Amino acid sequence: MNHVELAIIGAGPAGLSAAIEAASVGVQTIVFDENQQAGGQLFKQIHKFFGSRAHQAGARGIDIGKNLLGQVAASGAEIKLDTVVWGIFEGNKVGVVTNGRNVICKADRILLATGASENVLAFPGWTLPGVMGAGAIQTMVNVHRVLPGKRVLMIGSGNVGLIVSYQLLQAGAEVVALVEAMDRIGGYAVHASKIKRAGTPILIRHTIKEAVGNGKVEQATIVQLNDNGNVIEGTERTLDVDVICMACGLSPLAELAWLAGCRFTDVAPLGGLLPVHDDNMQTSLPGMYVAGDIAGIEEASTAIEEGRLAGIAIAESLGYLTTTDATVKKQAVNDRSEQLRDGPFGITRREAKETLIRRSLET
Ligand SMILES: Cc1cc2nc3c(=O)[nH]c(=O)nc-3n(C[C@H](O)[C@H](O)[C@H](O)COP(=O)(O)OP(=O)(O)OC[C@H]3O[C@@H](n4cnc5c(N)ncnc54)[C@H](O)[C@@H]3O)c2cc1C
The missing domain is CATH 3.50.50.60 (FAD/NAD(P)-binding domain)
Structure with a gap:
């Protein structure tokens, strides 16, 4: 565990989806989560999701979680539970406490998928x-x-x-x-x-x-x-x-991004201060990505799509996907995300996401 190609922090829908995309094309991937069960918020959600069938409407969060875990197992990604990431340092070093031991893991790419905290x-x-x-x-x-x-x-x-x-x-x-x-x-x-x-x-x-x-x-x-x-x-x-x-709203759980030195911006409709990211989910720090609630408070379905996008972009950046193949995959994800960010609630989020991505280009 001293060196890994991709370290993902958070085994919620965003982190798991990224792991599936990256590991299934060969990226050596490890997912860290502080809980004893992977799935993030999904295993609390026993009600049926809304939306279209393409976005798993009608399925319960708990079943979506089980399905993602099955795909992670098939992809070859490793999940390390009961493992807290407490720091990120220069040179993409990740400070981890696992099995009661403190370990520093160097990662070629890092994905922060730490979710949100309650207001x-x-x-x-x-x-x-x-x-x-x-x-x-x-x-x-x-x-x-x-x-x-x-x-x-x-x-x-x-x-x-x-x-x-x-x-x-x-x-x-x-x-x-x-x-x-x-x-x-x-x-x-x-x-x-x-x-x-x-x-x-x-x-x-x-x-x-x-x-x-x-x-x-x-x-x-x-x-x-x-x-x-x-x-x-x-x-x-x-x-x-x-x-x-x-039940007064959520805020992005972004301490690790602050610690790493990511650039932040305030986008109120997405939960306030957020690390800026580009259209590959890459932050202002090369090699460091975000997905899910840390990149803007939305829903489990959008967290899944953002995780997929980050996983594909990371695999491409490491040479596991050609640009042509990655472009086709990313387009499919973006089409689905666009459908999700539709309707009276969605449009505001779509505009806010566009603002976030635009600000990533500013210096
Ligand atoms: C009460 C509630 C009900 C919801 N109901 C719905 C719903 O019905 N439908 C819907 O689509 N969405 C719902 N959501 C929103 C949805 O759950 C989230 O948008 C989604 O889970 C975000 O996914 P994520 O992967 O970004 O984060 P999460 O699912 O929160 O996963 C993040 C994981 O990272 C771990 N983590 C964080 N920091 C560290 C660290 N330093 N070290 C190790 N591990 C760490 C966390 O413990 C967690 O397991 C609900 C949210 C809440 C709070």
Whole structure:
């Protein structure tokens, strides 16, 4: 493990897809992931995906994960689990802790596919046990099959907040209310309808004011907001809850890219500060690539396509694919990505991606 042609950090949909493309044409590939199971967020996603059949609509995240793992095994790429990458140094050196040992691995190419972290909301009482992120709740409920509580207040009406609410209801919890600060529901109407039908009120222009309890969450006070987003005094309501779930968006997990010295830019629709990348997913540092949520918060399906694009470009750069073959493969990926970045939600992301790529050309 002291030298490898391609080191991929993160075994989520982006990292696994890149490994499949690169290793299947001969690139010596190793994927590092800190978890005990590969698949990133996919194994938490027990619901069916939306979109077109070409993008695996109708399939559950968990099945997409199993399918990717089968393809990785056939490709010859190695996955090293329980392995944390803690640093990237000059000369494409990767600092790794594996089996309790610190190892420095030199890589000809590096792909950062580290995903995202959850945004949190600070309010009085936010450190009480029972205040949790939506990702943690998905892990508890869908992976470990443990309900974090019985009565939940959900904050945030994006797809994550809506889907996790539904999964909590399916698992037997009561979602007492969902509050949303904006004047509209952020996620797909189809997800919102399901939880409304189950009896959960979705309160737009509302937020949490505080959580109280003796050593754990026992009550939450919610409050209405005016059109400027300010609290309307006198509209406070107290709810008996034992869990407060925050689904307030994601931010790219880009510390390793900062550490390596990649150039960053701010593209709000994709989650804020991002390492710039070109149309091969290469960052401002030659030989260092990004794919998936670290390259802009989107979805598992776009993470898969970006991973594929990076894997193909890396194989081409190492001489495992001719330019002609790589161009054909990249075109197919780009066509699929374009379909994904369509519709009212997609267009904004497509324009933001174009901005990100354009900025990679600026000096
Ligand atoms: C609660 C929730 C619900 C979602 N639901 C959907 C959905 O229904 N449909 C959909 O399409 N998308 C959904 N998404 C989004 C989707 O899961 C992500 O867009 C997708 O997983 C991004 O893939 P990725 O490979 O970039 O990152 P991830 O899947 O997050 O994988 C990154 C991996 O890298 C590992 N890693 C990070 N840093 C290091 C390090 N330093 N060392 C070692 N390993 C590291 C992480 O532990 C993780 O395993 C959801 C996301 C969340 C949070």
